[in-house]
């Protein structure tokens with residue numbers, strides 16, 4: 001039987017990056033993916049003359065050649081930058097509030113953003129400047145902690161990141177109040193809360209401000225040929241570096257020998273062996289279905305059960321038979337929300353009456369995303385619990401998702417005054433059921449474990465080693481330390497591989 005150095009369950013973002021890093025360092029890697037293509041959510045599908053990205057609307061942390069972000073540097077270190085072409089997203093977000101018919105359109109660039117906000121909310125400038133300074137400090141502090149993890153030195157934090165130390169465990173609302181940001185400015189800023197899956201009264205300020213800083217300072221991108229392009233490039237590079245990827249291969253069981261992980265068994269009975277097993281699926285799936293209970297440490301179960309699942313995805317993909325300009329779609333990113341009160345919206349999102357969603361007009365970043373004189377729109381939102389799955393059954397499933405889609409499209413038209421329904425040539429709707437079936441993530445969650453209260457990015461970073469319950473069994477996905485998004489899953493995968501290399505070869509894990 002062939003033995004590998006590491007086996008990856010799932011060819012998802014984090015695993016693709018980790019497998020490539022290890023393969024480039026001479027490791028014999030095997031990826032086992034249950035679908036027939038790589039990527040997990042990072043994929044595309046074709047309907048009629050349109051190719052839709054299944055997920056990615058905004059890639060954070062890439063930056064540019066002149067101002068490289070974390071992702072640019074990561075791709076550079078893996079020789080990927082010349083293989084993927086990106087398009088710039090032109091503006092930050094345009095938020096429409098249905099309860100009071102207000103709307104606010106915000107640009108990228110710290111100076112432009114602050115100037116525009118000051119136009120909307122007078123006397124907000126000073127607090128916004130403080131907000132971005134804090135965001136930058138939090139970002140640098142996180143970099144320091146990411147490098148040192150459990151060996152983080154308290155004295156260094158205190159001397160180099162004094163504000164960070166004061167706010168490290170506070171929520172977004174608490175800090176924005178403390179820096180005297182006017183209420184309206186807080187609300188506009190926080191319209192983006194849903195990307196984090198938590199309302200701002202429980203969302204960690206450190207997490208929000210550090211990401212928001214980079215979002216506004218660096219802007220965002222999309223790949224010119226959908227996120228599937230990135231997945232394909234990663235898969236090709238793995239194979240070119242001697243790695244193996246087997247598709248249509250569902251892992252059913254993780255095997256143990258002498259109380260140590262030793263390999264996996266597929267649903268067809270095939271067995272593959274390796275000393276490292278790296279899971280692109282959730283701990284819920286792994287502990288719940290793949291490991292005999294005698295091997296599961298009590299604390300691993302306790303921690304997994306205590307965590308809350310992040311949002312369950314819902315998306316609508318539209319192919320329109322007119323150009324964005326002809327239809328009057330002038331922005332890239334619309335956020336439609338009933339109220340700017342994130343707590344109220346969050347609670348409503350626990351029902352199928354969700355009214356908070358994001359709409360991206362892909363051609364406004366990448367004109368060639370669809371044939372001439374057409375355009376693509378993607379609506380996305382999530383449910384904060386399994387309300388959709390509870391309501392849906394085989395006889396009402398299609399009706400239920402169509403009802404929700406129709407309501408969201410109508411709401412978009414009512415709010416923006418832009419009529420799109422007559423131009424719809426293709427429509428596809430993905431529900432939590434779709435995502436659960438495709439990715440195997442519990443209840444169709446697309447954001448890993450919810451980061452909330454004291455269980456957020458920072459404690460997860462510091463506790464990472466304590467959460468290593470079974471030697472050489474690693475979790476590598478949106479359920480990992482850095483939470484769920486494209487950038488974070490790629491960065492998680494890289495860090496995991498660097499740690500494996502460091503443990504064997506003394507490579508600096510934080511290169």
Ligand SMILES: Cc1cc2nc3c(=O)[nH]c(=O)nc-3n(C[C@H](O)[C@H](O)[C@H](O)COP(=O)(O)OP(=O)(O)OC[C@H]3O[C@@H](n4cnc5c(N)ncnc54)[C@H](O)[C@@H]3O)c2cc1C
Pocket residue numbers: 009010011012013014015032033034035038039040041042054055056057058059060249250251252280281313314315380435438439440441446447476477478479484485486487489
């Ligand atoms: C509609 C939508 C819009 C989004 N928009 C954005 C955005 O604009 N920006 C952003 O940063 N993020 C966005 N995201 C989130 C982003 O897509 C996810 O954070 C990321 O793709 C999650 O990757 P993952 O590594 O957790 O793995 P997943 O994508 O969940 O993949 C898991 C993989 O494991 C495989 N697998 C599962 N079980 C097995 C098994 N037993 N054996 C073998 N293989 C198995 C699955 O087939 C799958 O390939 C969006 C997501 C969705 C759905």
